[in-house]
Amino acid sequence: MDGHDTGLFPRERAEVAPGAVHVPDWLTPERQSALLAAARDWARPPAGLRTVRTPGGGTMTARQVCLGLHWYPYGYARTAVDGDGAPVKPFPAWLDRLGRAAVTDALGPWAVAAEPYDIALINFYDGDARMGMHRDSDERSTAPVVSLSLGDTCVFRFGNPVTRTRPYTDVELRSGDLFVFGGASRLAFHGVPRVHPGTAPPALGLAGRLNITMRVGGLPLTAL
Template identity: 60%
Template sequence: MELIPRPRRELAPGAVHLPDWLDCTEQRRLLAACREWSPGMRHQRLPNGGVMSVRMVCLGWHWAPYRYTKVLDDGSAVLPFPNWLGDLGRRAVTAAGFAPDYRPDIALVNFYDADAKMGLHQDKDERALDPVVSFSLGDTAVFRFGNTENRGRPWTDVELRSGDLVVFGGESRLAYHGITKVLPGTADPDLGLTGRLNITLRASGMD
């Protein structure tokens, strides 16, 4: 419990950080679900031959850089997107000030160990430009939220702690963003998670 609660913050027009949005019960429920999905986690190989440092599993649609498919690389079906996660996403966008008619059908679940990072990138492989919803669990990470033109400045760095919510849409929907570092050992021991989980919801705009 924060002695002085962290305030809601606008990172850019259309981009909102809501600290401690998930309570302890919701964090544990989300963590339990991530553990059910975790056998499918893998390091994604990029077209240039590089391998991402995070481990990822997808729900609803499989992100195979840089496109979406309904099957994994081994030909098996992607895990389904659960209705309760869509309900959580609608609550999130409403809390952030967006219209509640949000219908996400993609979840990217990323696990960060102490050395993992995520380079600045745009979420632009979807056909829809509905808001992106991001939940954080476990260790604190430094989240860099940039501009829509390039990976350079201006950007804003903010610490995302377990339970934090970030929603970005509107004119910030295609902003570059990433994780510059994870701060090991910063998670609440009662949560029972070493490392960081990030669950990102998106609307594909595809049938």
């Protein structure tokens, strides 16, 4: 069964690892369209969609835009320090509400952090883009990470907090899916080894995959 399956087998929520939950079809088609429209606005300059360059001189194949604070390898800044230098776009209050609702639905109200979600990384994958195994470890907060998928189906590889290698689980994420990871899995390695081009819902009008991840930074702004 792959991203071309039209729903013969219903997909059910699953706990992939302790504190890591996949909720299929969490976003309605209408909410997906609204999020895509917002992402297109966020991707425009200034501080818009950029290619991320690693300290070793390589480049990430997925392009990225940030909200709230600007992520660069490996830290956060108030401006797009590895882009056009413009101030990062603000993190909207409605996106924090969406993130909190996601955590409540996936893990329960007990897992919702006291602090608001204040950082979003939006990654755009074309058909050839990938994401290597990595940990979201540049934040000080241990609040769960919220991941929302739009567009093409991907293989999401979710591992463990110790090593980039096995054990890991490959999960198929489709447009509208929610994935939340916190608790014992907050620092688990994860990545995207494959995207299935042409699998986005036709009505969405997106060629490629958008992934919106929300985090609570817990960072002292005086240090940025």
